[in-house]
Amino acid sequence: MAIDRRREAAGGGPGRLPPAAEENGALPPGDAAASAPLGGRAGPGGGGDIQPLPAPHAAGGPHPSLLLLDYDGSVLPFLGGLGGGYQKTLVLLTWIPALFIGFSQFSDSFLLDQPNFWCRGADKGAESAGVTATGRWGGGDLANGTSPPTTLFPTAAWGTAGPLGNGSGADGGEAPPLPSPPDKGDNASNCDCHAWDYGIRTGLVQNVVSKWDLVCDNAWKVHVAKFSLLVGLIFGYLITGCIADWFGRRPVLLFSIIFILIFGLTVALSVNVTMFSTLRFFEGFCLAGVTLTLYALRIELCPPGKRFMITMVASLVATAGQLLMPGLAALCRDWQVLQAFIICPFLLMLLYWSIFPESLRWLMATHQFESAKKLILHFTQKNRMNPESDIKGVMPELEKELSRRPRKVCIVKVVGTRNLWKNIVVLCVNSLTGFGIHHCFARSMMGHEVKVPLLEDFYADYYTAAGIALASCLAMCLAVRVLGRRGGLLLFMILTALASLLQLGLLNLIGKYSQHPDSELQLKLAVGMSDKVKDKFSITFSIVGMFASHAVGSLSVFFCAEITPTVIRCGGLGLVLASAGFGMLTAPIIELHNQKGYFLHHVIFACCTLICIICLLLLPESRGQSLPESIPDGEHYTRQPLLPPRRGEQPLLPTHAELKDYSGLHDAAAAGDGLPDGATANGGRPM
Numbered sequence: 001m002a003i004d005r006r007r008e009a010a011g012g013g014p015g016r017l018p019p020a021a022e023e024n025g026a027l028p029p030g031d032a033a034a035s036a037p038l039g040g041r042a043g044p045g046g047g048g049d050i051q052p053l054p055a056p057h058a059a060g061g062p063h064p065s066l067l068l069l070d071y072d073g074s075v076l077p078f079l080g081g082l083g084g085g086y087q088k089t090l091v092l093l094t095w096i097p098a099l100f101i102g103f104s105q106f107s108d109s110f111l112l113d114q115p116n117f118w119c120r121g122a123d124k125g126a127e128s129a130g131v132t133a134t135g136r137w138g139g140g141d142l143a144n145g146t147s148p149p150t151t152l153f154p155t156a157a158w159g160t161a162g163p164l165g166n167g168s169g170a171d172g173g174e175a176p177p178l179p180s181p182p183d184k185g186d187n188a189s190n191c192d193c194h195a196w197d198y199g200i201r202t203g204l205v206q207n208v209v210s211k212w213d214l215v216c217d218n219a220w221k222v223h224v225a226k227f228s229l230l231v232g233l234i235f236g237y238l239i240t241g242c243i244a245d246w247f248g249r250r251p252v253l254l255f256s257i258i259f260i261l262i263f264g265l266t267v268a269l270s271v272n273v274t275m276f277s278t279l280r281f282f283e284g285f286c287l288a289g290v291t292l293t294l295y296a297l298r299i300e301l302c303p304p305g306k307r308f309m310i311t312m313v314a315s316l317v318a319t320a321g322q323l324l325m326p327g328l329a330a331l332c333r334d335w336q337v338l339q340a341f342i343i344c345p346f347l348l349m350l351l352y353w354s355i356f357p358e359s360l361r362w363l364m365a366t367h368q369f370e371s372a373k374k375l376i377l378h379f380t381q382k383n384r385m386n387p388e389s390d391i392k393g394v395m396p397e398l399e400k401e402l403s404r405r406p407r408k409v410c411i412v413k414v415v416g417t418r419n420l421w422k423n424i425v426v427l428c429v430n431s432l433t434g435f436g437i438h439h440c441f442a443r444s445m446m447g448h449e450v451k452v453p454l455l456e457d458f459y460a461d462y463y464t465a466a467g468i469a470l471a472s473c474l475a476m477c478l479a480v481r482v483l484g485r486r487g488g489l490l491l492f493m494i495l496t497a498l499a500s501l502l503q504l505g506l507l508n509l510i511g512k513y514s515q516h517p518d519s520e521l522q523l524k525l526a527v528g529m530s531d532k533v534k535d536k537f538s539i540t541f542s543i544v545g546m547f548a549s550h551a552v553g554s555l556s557v558f559f560c561a562e563i564t565p566t567v568i569r570c571g572g573l574g575l576v577l578a579s580a581g582f583g584m585l586t587a588p589i590i591e592l593h594n595q596k597g598y599f600l601h602h603v604i605f606a607c608c609t610l611i612c613i614i615c616l617l618l619l620p621e622s623r624g625q626s627l628p629e630s631i632p633d634g635e636h637y638t639r640q641p642l643l644p645p646r647r648g649e650q651p652l653l654p655t656h657a658e659l660k661d662y663s664g665l666h667d668a669a670a671a672g673d674g675l676p677d678g679a680t681a682n683g684g685r686p687m
Helices: 002-009 033-038 071-078 085-105 124-130 184-190 220-247 249-267 273-301 304-332 335-355 360-365 369-382 394-400 411-416 420-446 458-513 520-563 566-592 598-616 631-635 663-674
Strands: 116-119 196-199
Touching (some): 071 360, 071 394, 085 304, 085 335, 220 249, 220 273, 220 566, 249 273, 249 335, 273 360, 304 335, 304 458, 304 520, 360 369, 360 566, 369 394, 411 420, 420 520, 420 566, 420 598, 458 520
């Protein structure tokens, strides 16, 4: 009787037993209220059935109505889905800032590009004999504190010399051919100068490097400036994600906009490189808040069938910002004007305070029903909807729940789950691998070991990378449409692994067998052919690798946004985006050490791709599914078979209905009483 009373208090009714979970992670038909979006049903009195992982109850009452928690099935259709004019306006407002974010993310390629430099007042051709376009040989060895500069893709050729800054006396002639690396004495003599002239390749007359002479012994400060933005992004993703789950998406977005304006504009007024690097850290922190909250708001506004398309449009807009950056640099001419031009468009986003609402999905998931009611009425007014169109009765149910206390959750709660933490960790490793190995492919294609004249120009490097990113976004749309989220991610990860392994193994194999010819003439021909073949294969594998690794990183972030519950979605997104930041951080670290350890760096990430291929099979498929709203929803979001089962095919495990019927065994046991000695129940004899 005590057990029955406890079951009645839980809302399950007397004598009811919790149903067992069905195969492949499917929800039982009577699951809890928090699992309503995935197919649960209400128990007596609006309560939920007993479940293996119950959600925390509100104070003094059962779970909210399943109708309110089924956002994609009841609330969103009531508001008109994405067909409402107000919803379309909000989606458009999340696309526009993606252009500004693209400007900021790729600004380092112009502000911190290492230009050609030579001693001021000396002959350009003579003094630059030991200085490359990346300054790789201009400052001595690493013991003297020098390091290669950080461009988007380090090159070893002069390229097309841009405008000359810092009082250059050059006549504007063509840059000299790539010299051979000087010895240590030549490096020391080149760095004995007290002033340098610069040939900037990015369209600017002056950038950060030329303003504060960040060459030779001061070249390491360029990498610190690079680190500051990336480290700011990493900390920003982690911290603003947790804050957005607790206080809401809108406050984090608006405060991030305000502070990115303050810090971003102050960067343009920096008086030294230390001030520049410090302010770039805070600029990156605020940029992470803007990026993350807009991503989450975009996902939470859309119905299941439109989420990926809306996200891909935002990615294409950010790629457009990448493509427009060289034109902006040529227009602004000075790095301070360029920095101000990049940040000033965020002033338009101050208007979001009055026109962009809080995420209605987040309000409903955290049981803030009073604020949700006001926002629903605001939506119906903006869309000029008739309240009588509420066929499912969302508003009457909402009226009953207005007194409920809010229930907010932090991302640390995911530690106590069984499936959700595993899914997030797998996607974090995928994101880290995708963005980390992308630099390996970029350096293989545009580094100093590939002597391709087209790729020795800064603009060719830059637009090649942007074109590959654009093609990757378009290919993702097709792959995800055909194969789904998990299948598309698995396909691109396999392509990344193949490109990496072939580049590491096949190219070395070609060089090995070319060293064993029959004669000296064949030796020369073999060496020449080997170099040409290796260069061609290296470029091909690098393009495929950059193409596939970009898709892996982007799909990992989107996948996490879909399978992470609404109550902790920003926290989960912050973890995956921070992992992507760690992957990107490996690029300036390798360049800081003068490319030492590059091969090991590539080998480690190649091994990670093989591990990721196995782990991807553990993820669920989220295409066409409702977003999980609570942690129990995300916990039940488990793996399905990669291929759909054939018609009439029996499952590997018996279902719940088959498990509770053992009458066949009893009949066989009874029939065995009349069998001869030594015979089994099925009539056979033991061996």
